[in-house]
Amino acid sequence: MGRDVDTTVAPDAATRERIVDVDGLTVIHQRRGGGRGERFAAVDGVSIHLDAGEIVSVVGESGSGKTSLAMALTALGAHTSGRVELLGRDLSTLRPRQLRALRPEVQVIFQDPHGSLDPRQSVKAGFKELRGLQPQRTSWTDDAGLLAQVRLSPDLLDRYPHQLSGGQAQRVCIARALLMRPRVLVADEPTSGLDVSVQAEVLRLLLELRDGTGVSILFISHDLSVVRRISDRVYVMRRGTVVEEGLCAQVLDAPRHPYTRELIAAVPGQSLGRRPRIALEDLAQGARSSGRAVAS
Numbered sequence: 001m002g003r004d005v006d007t008t009v010a011p012d013a014a015t016r017e018r019i020v021d022v023d024g025l026t027v028i029h030q031r032r033g034g035g036r037g038e039r040f041a042a043v044d045g046v047s048i049h050l051d052a053g054e055i056v057s058v059v060g061e062s063g064s065g066k067t068s069l070a071m072a073l074t075a076l077g078a079h080t081s082g083r084v085e086l087l088g089r090d091l092s093t094l095r096p097r098q099l100r101a102l103r104p105e106v107q108v109i110f111q112d113p114h115g116s117l118d119p120r121q122s123v124k125a126g127f128k129e130l131r132g133l134q135p136q137r138t139s140w141t142d143d144a145g146l147l148a149q150v151r152l153s154p155d156l157l158d159r160y161p162h163q164l165s166g167g168q169a170q171r172v173c174i175a176r177a178l179l180m181r182p183r184v185l186v187a188d189e190p191t192s193g194l195d196v197s198v199q200a201e202v203l204r205l206l207l208e209l210r211d212g213t214g215v216s217i218l219f220i221s222h223d224l225s226v227v228r229r230i231s232d233r234v235y236v237m238r239r240g241t242v243v244e245e246g247l248c249a250q251v252l253d254a255p256r257h258p259y260t261r262e263l264i265a266a267v268p269g270q271s272l273g274r275r276p277r278i279a280l281e282d283l284a285q286g287a288r289s290s291g292r293a294v295a296s
């Protein structure tokens with residue numbers, strides 16, 4: 001298959017800490033528009049897990065329930081039944097104060113970085129506000145160090161969101177998430193609005209952060225070519241259920257479920273199977289050629 005080296009499970013996989021453990025999760029929503037209170041299961045009995053340092057993708061077409069699933073992990077989204085454990089703690093058993101204390105452990109990066117940033121706030125002012133909310137968690141690095149971690153120059157600290165490119169704004173969003181020192185990053189279509197070259201840079205950055213900090217990443221995407229480049233494991237969702245799961249190469253090179261095959265067949269050029277996963281050597285290369293600040 002030609003991808004056997006970098007898609008195998010790491011030797012220590014069996015001993016990795018389980019960070020997220022979801023069992024039989026169901027998320028019921030009220031149907032939007034005209035349904036007169038009709039309820040439906042956006043997520044229907046889904047079980048997934050995420051271990052320390054893993055990048056796990058949830059793929060599926062629009063409306064398959066990916067975001068509803070991911071939001072249940074943050075303890076912010078609705079979660080109707082099933083068990084969600086974060087760092088070994090069952091969210092349904094926690095008091096509001098305990099939930100609040102656990103929330104910084106899961107940070108979310110969204111598709112539209114400009115929409116996630118306050119237009120009236122400079123990058124520096126945004127960091128300051130976050131530091132005020134969680135002084136203990138956020139005191140580990142200064143603002144310049146934080147930007148260096150996402151390969152941005154400290155010159156950007158005084159900029160406002162409209163003065164940032166899409167790629168820079170997404171890096172600022174990632175830096176804001178990192179400020180909380182989370183154990184889990186939920187990246188919900190984080191590269192969908194970006195140019196292809198900027199997309200590749202953001203993917204490299206996520207891989208590098210995982211390798212450097214051990215953060216686990218739940219990557220939500222409908223774009224299989226992106227998923228191919230970043231994931232250790234993949235869950236395929238269709239109409240609220242997981243229809244297939246496995247190592248990235250297994251699922252994308254030898255799909256078992258007809259729906260997965262359909263998704264793969266829909267990728268333009270069907271070059272999916274030949275695309276190499278971004279390797280660590282590329283990271284150094286990318287950082288050098290981009291000429292941006294490199295983390296110390």
Ligand SMILES: Nc1ncnc2c1ncn2[C@@H]1O[C@H](COP(=O)(O)OP(=O)(O)OP(=O)(O)O)[C@@H](O)[C@H]1O
Pocket residue numbers: 029030031032042060061062063064065066067068069222
């Ligand atoms: N808060 C909500 N209230 C009512 N319906 C919702 C809510 N959130 C999502 N839905 C509906 O639930 C279904 C699953 O949506 P969800 O966003 O979880 O899927 P998705 O796979 O992430 O799709 P997309 O890629 O388009 O975001 C869709 O039909 C959506 O319209």
